[in-house]
Amino acid sequence: VQLQASGGGLVQAGGSLRLSCAASGRTSSIGAMGWFRQAPGKEREFVAAIRSGGTTYYANSVKGRFTISRDNAENTVSLQMNSLKPEDTAIYYCAAARYIPARGPILDVAAYDYWGQGTLVTVSS
Numbered sequence: 001v002q003l004q005a006s007g008g009g010l011v012q013a014g015g016s017l018r019l020s021c022a023a024s025g026r027t028s029s030i031g032a033m034g035w036f037r038q039a040p041g042k043e044r045e046f047v048a049a050i051r052s053g054g055t056t057y058y059a060n061s062v063k064g065r066f067t068i069s070r071d072n073a074e075n076t077v078s079l080q081m082n083s084l085k086p087e088d089t090a091i092y093y094c095a096a097a098r099y100i101p102a103r104g105p106i107l108d109v110a111a112y113d114y115w116g117q118g119t120l121v122t123v124s125s
Contacts, residue, residue: 001025001114005094008119015123016082021094021116023075030114032097032106033070033077037090037121044093046107048079057106062088084123091118 007019023030034049034057048068049057056068067080077094095112105111 001027001030001096003094003096003114003116005092005116005119008092008121010122010124011084013084013086013123013125015084016080017084017121019079019081019092019094019119019121021077023077023096023114027075029098030075030096031099032112034095034097034106034112035068035077035079035092036095036109036112037088037092038118039087039090042090044109046109047092049106050077051100051106059107081121084121086123086125089121089123091120093118 002024003021005021011017032051035047036044037047038044046059050068050070065083070077094116096114097112100106100111
């Protein structure tokens with residue numbers, strides 16, 4: 001499975017961006033898909049995830065501002081980011097997992113099998 005992310009860029013605080021990620025290859029093996037981010041000098045952290053059935057999960061820091069969505073037919077996952085803050089500045093990575101149980105670690109980096117190349121989001125104050 002290959003993941004190709006796009007949509008990053010520079011935006012002022014309070015603005016919006018939409019990230020997209022397209023999966024190719026053996027996409028039938030994909031279960032959950034998610035977005036993570038990594039700021040300079042920090043560890044990669046969970047942002048949002050969505051199961052194939054549509055159940056969504058969000059980090060507390062983005063809840064109410066970000067929305068994850070998924071098109072299973074097109075094998076894409078998107079992240080709509082509104083009310084962006086300077087602390088949202090990071091490289092954003094899309095990820096996909098073959099299988100994460102219903103009560104499994106969907107927020108954990110280690111639970112994901114495939115990763116995109118990352119797209120930079122910069123929010124200026």
